[in-house]
Amino acid sequence: QSALTQPASVSGSPGQSITISCTGTSSDVGGYNYVSWYQQHPGKAPKLMIYDVSNRPSGVSNRFSGSKSGNTASLTISGLQAEDEADYYCSSYTSSSTPSVFGGGTKLTVL
Amino acid sequence: QVQLVESGGGLVKPGGSLRLSCAASGFTFSDYYMSWIRQAPGKGLEWVSYISSSGSTIYYADSVKGRFTISRDNAKNSLYLQMNSLRAEDTAVYYCARDGIQLDYWGQGTLVTVSS
Numbered sequence: 001q002s003a004l005t006q007p008a009s010v011s012g013s014p015g016q017s018i019t020i021s022c023t024g025t026s027s028d029v030g031g032y033n034y035v036s037w038y039q040q041h042p043g044k045a046p047k048l049m050i051y052d053v054s055n056r057p058s059g060v061s062n063r064f065s066g067s068k069s070g071n072t073a074s075l076t077i078s079g080l081q082a083e084d085e086a087d088y089y090c091s092s093y094t095s096s097s098t099p100s101v102f103g104g105g106t107k108l109t110v111l
Numbered sequence: 112q113v114q115l116v117e118s119g120g121g122l123v124k125p126g127g128s129l130r131l132s133c134a135a136s137g138f139t140f141s142d143y144y145m146s147w148i149r150q151a152p153g154k155g156l157e158w159v160s161y162i163s164s165s166g167s168t169i170y171y172a173d174s175v176k177g178r179f180t181i182s183r184d185n186a187k188n189s190l191y192l193q194m195n196s197l198r199a200e201d202t203a204v205y206y207c208a209r210d211g212i213q214l215d216y217w218g219q220g221t222l223v224t225v226s227s
Contacts, residue, residue: 091213
C-alpha cells in the first residue's frame, strides 16, 4: 500500500486537459511544499516533470503544471498530446521514518 | 551533461547477495544526496535507500532494513547498494537518482531477479 493515493487511471482526448490527484496527510503533502511529479514511459526511467509543488525543470513543457490544496496535490496537463500517454507518479517529502514517499502511480491514456 | 549509469544487476538465488553500482558524471557528485529506487515488474516506484553527500546520513525503507547497505565513494563518483539475504520480492529494476528532495536525474536502471 502506497503512502500517497493516486487514481489508477485517467484518460482524455487530444487537446483536452486532465488533472491527476495525489492525496497524502499533514505529515507529507500537506506539511511541506516538496511535492514532485514524474513521468514514466514503458521501459524507460522516470523523468522529473514538476518539483516543489509547481516548479517545472528546464525543458519541461509549460503544458504541465502543479498545485496543492491541503493534503492533496494535483498535476494538470493541458492540450493533451499522444506523447503524454505514460504513467505518472507523485512523491512528497515526509516527516515519517523515511525522507520521501511515492504515490501508487496513474496511467494516463490519450484516447 | 548529467549521467547516471547503474550496473551489477542479474539473476541470483533466494538468500544470495548482489552489489549494485551507479557511476555518476557531469556534476559534482560529492555535493549531492543520492537515492536508490526500485520498481517491481508491472508495479509502481518504491524508494529503497538514501545517503547524504558525505555519507553521514542514511535511511532505508523498512522492507530492506537490515539486509541492504547503501554507500558511496566520492573520490570515484560512485554510489553502491549491497543487497544481502535477497528475497523473491526484491525482484525489480533498481534505479539510482540524484536526490535534491526531488529526484532530478535518474539512471537507466539495472534489473535484479531473485529466483531459484
